[in-house]
Amino acid sequence: MQHSHSLSVVVPVYNEEANLRPLMEQIRAALTPLGxxxxAVFVDDGSTDQSLAVLRxxxxxxxxVRxxxxxxxxxxxxxxxxxxxxxRNDLVVTMDAxxxxxxxxxxxxxxxxxxxxLDMACGLRAKRRDTFVKRISSKFGNAVRTRLTGKTVTDTGCSLKIMRADMARRMPPFKGMHRFFPNLMLWQGARVxxxxxxxxxRNAGVSKYGTLDRAVQGGMDLLGVRWLRSRFIAYQIKEQG
Structure with missing residues (x-):
């Protein structure tokens, strides 16, 4: 069966003025040949540089481009x-700016x-181009996250993902949820x-979050998500009339 899914690329933006034009060129080059x-939906998260002007x-x-x-x-x-x-489309693609x-x-x-x-396809960063500390902290974080919140993917920190838009919109919103997208999809019964x-x-701009910030906030999020998993409501409709 031939699929013809439409795509919405969702990109959070915070002070990434130097990266936005080349990113849009690369998105256009990748998606246009698909027919x-x-x-592309960019969300400016209160940038203080010229990111919003570039998006306009x-x-x-x-x-x-929206x-x-x-x-x-x-x-x-x-x-x-x-x-x-x-x-506006039936699949969302998530990625960083x-x-x-x-x-x-x-x-x-x-x-x-x-x-x-599938309902979700996730990128796995086979050769990470980050600092040693960042790679180790991410690996440790993934292991702890799996232990506390249940089955997930190997690399939850990779932002490049494709998922059904309707299921993405059913994920419960909370601060830090982007670190748990695979968990939140799996809890809905998603095929991942x-x-x-x-x-x-990274060639331009700077990372917006330090390793210690991520570790502290991530630890708090894990406790919250562990509780959420125990209270999560999931159901499937057998019949309706």
Whole structure:
């Protein structure tokens, strides 16, 4: 059976003015040959640089580019939630604005999604281009997250993912939820798989969160998600009339 899913690429943005134009060029180059309906939805998370001005420019130049701008910084999870709500297509693609995710991986990830009949396809950063401390802390965090919250994917920290938009919108919104997207999808009964993707070094801008900040906040989030898992409501409709 031939699928023809349409795509909404949702990208949180916080002070990434230097990366937005090349990112949009790469998204366009990756998606246009697919012959699918697609859009890019950028969510400006209260940037203090010229990111919003660049987004206005990109939207004026291409009707497939849309943007939302928060009044103030609300965090990556809030930006994803707003982007999911605004997405017009049946699949959402999540990625970062810092160019470390490679849009050229989207077609292969979409191929896995459709070939396997998935609800979510996740990128796996086989060769991470981060500092040693960041790699070790991420690996430790993934192990603890799996231990406390149940089955998940190997690399929950990779932002490059494709998922059904309707299921993405059913995930309970909370600060830090973006670290648990695979868990929140699996709890809904989603079929999830992952594949290796490219991971590139950051060439412009700076990381917005320190390792200690991530560790402290991540620990608090884990306790909350563990509780949420015990109270999560999931059901399937057998029949209706």
């Amino acid at each position: 699918r309906e697609w859009e 420019e990109l939207a004026d130049a291409d009707p497939r 943007y939302l701008a928060f009044v103030a910084n609300r965090g990556q999870s809030a930006a994803f939630v707003a982007g999911f709500a605004a997405a 810092d160019l470390q995710n490679d849009p050229a991986d989207i077609p292969a990830l979409l191929g896995l999604f459709e070939r396997e009949g 798989a992952e594949m290796p993707v490219n991971h590139r070094p």
